[in-house]
Amino acid sequence: MILGARAPALAVLTGSFQIRREDNQKMNRREFNIGLMVGSGAFAFHRSAFAKQPQLGVNGARLNEHLKALSEFGKNPQGGVSRVAYSEADRLGREYVTGLMLAAKLNVTVDAAGNIIGRRAGSDPRLKPILFGSHIDSVPEGGNYDGDVGSMGAIEVAQTLAENNVVTRHPIEVVIFQNEEGGLIGSAAMSGALTEKELDNVSRSGKTIREGIKFIGGDPAKLSAVKREKGSIAAYLELHIEQGGTLEAEKIDIGVVEGIVGINWWDVTIEGFANHAGTTAMNNRQDALLAAARFIEAVNRVATSVPGRQVGTVGRIQALPGAPNVIPGKVILSLELRDLDSAKIEMLYQKIRAEADQIAQASKVKFDFKEINVNIPAPTDSRIRAIIDESAKELGLTTKVMPSGAGHDAQDMARLGPVGMIFVPSIGGISHSPKEFSRPKDIENGANVLLGAVMRVDKGSV
Numbered sequence: 001m002i003l004g005a006r007a008p009a010l011a012v013l014t015g016s017f018q019i020r021r022e023d024n025q026k027m028n029r030r031e032f033n034i035g036l037m038v039g040s041g042a043f044a045f046h047r048s049a050f051a052k053q054p055q056l057g058v059n060g061a062r063l064n065e066h067l068k069a070l071s072e073f074g075k076n077p078q079g080g081v082s083r084v085a086y087s088e089a090d091r092l093g094r095e096y097v098t099g100l101m102l103a104a105k106l107n108v109t110v111d112a113a114g115n116i117i118g119r120r121a122g123s124d125p126r127l128k129p130i131l132f133g134s135h136i137d138s139v140p141e142g143g144n145y146d147g148d149v150g151s152m153g154a155i156e157v158a159q160t161l162a163e164n165n166v167v168t169r170h171p172i173e174v175v176i177f178q179n180e181e182g183g184l185i186g187s188a189a190m191s192g193a194l195t196e197k198e199l200d201n202v203s204r205s206g207k208t209i210r211e212g213i214k215f216i217g218g219d220p221a222k223l224s225a226v227k228r229e230k231g232s233i234a235a236y237l238e239l240h241i242e243q244g245g246t247l248e249a250e251k252i253d254i255g256v257v258e259g260i261v262g263i264n265w266w267d268v269t270i271e272g273f274a275n276h277a278g279t280t281a282m283n284n285r286q287d288a289l290l291a292a293a294r295f296i297e298a299v300n301r302v303a304t305s306v307p308g309r310q311v312g313t314v315g316r317i318q319a320l321p322g323a324p325n326v327i328p329g330k331v332i333l334s335l336e337l338r339d340l341d342s343a344k345i346e347m348l349y350q351k352i353r354a355e356a357d358q359i360a361q362a363s364k365v366k367f368d369f370k371e372i373n374v375n376i377p378a379p380t381d382s383r384i385r386a387i388i389d390e391s392a393k394e395l396g397l398t399t400k401v402m403p404s405g406a407g408h409d410a411q412d413m414a415r416l417g418p419v420g421m422i423f424v425p426s427i428g429g430i431s432h433s434p435k436e437f438s439r440p441k442d443i444e445n446g447a448n449v450l451l452g453a454v455m456r457v458d459k460g461s462v
């Protein structure tokens, strides 16, 4: 962090914005104003060895107002939003966000993939940019916090820096990724992982990804220009709601994300033999659905057979021919495994395959596993985890290191450079629902931790 030349009495202490004791007498007008703001409670005090000294802090009321205003775009009767990517609501929400970014004195562009990028130069043009942001698209019937908290939080951080005339050493870029909920499309483009074939997939808006990118002001023919090289960013930081109930249940303020879990998904086909439900004796059946029931039970048993936070789910099942009076001859079901460690996912998968072999023999059916999708785990950077923890503790907030069970744009950004994620509590652990809720104070805390983390990265700790 570098401070403006007109602020000689401001010093950098552990990366935050503080006034040195000995310089307090020599305040110029701006610092005097800061003093007044501190007096009126606009700044948070930190509780370390430098107690009673002011620290740069976000405007929590403004942040929560922005969040409320954003919830108007695509709002539904249940109190949430349906703002799927490339819809009219998404387009209007993006316009609103662009206005906020301009007000935060960011230089706003839409890249060829349709990501909104607000950049501000740093004092050292040789340094790589620090990126931070999130997404504002939602799932159908979504809530007002997933993605929105991190997006509004990132803009609030940029605005706080601007209005306090803090010039960072690194360039900063606030990024609002497009279509996170439809498969991390915007961040995949930035990491170079978006394929030509994916552009023809139909999104929830009804438009193909290709049409959607055009609709929001991008140019699908120029996606190669969006791709960034590995090592081209100083860091990527993302504030997000937890989407689980751990922080609230344990009364912890801030989650320090240790990584985003890998997700492996297979379609499993079980072949039995369809036959008459009335005339085929019980000992003479090849019931694919009965085998599926045993398989589902086995998945749960294997997933809980070893310590750790791995999860295994059968979430979709189809029995054929699907008639009350016919023994099911074929079942297609999904198998999904998640963990921070791909080796553990593989180990669980092999155990499940062994169980399937036994069931196949006992039930006289055949199993076939088809891999559909693999998202490799994305660990966060240990230095950034330490920085987030330090930023939170300095504000007197409690922290817990935890995995992210949901996917995020940060996993694509992890291909480009060090990443970190900050979680704030989700009340009741509810997400992807209009009932999603995070407390205004927690959101303000999260944004302040993001601010502290950005300043520390800027100072050169990563």
Ligand SMILES: [Zn+2]
Binding pocket: 135, 146, 147, 180, 240, 408
């Ligand atoms: Zn999200």
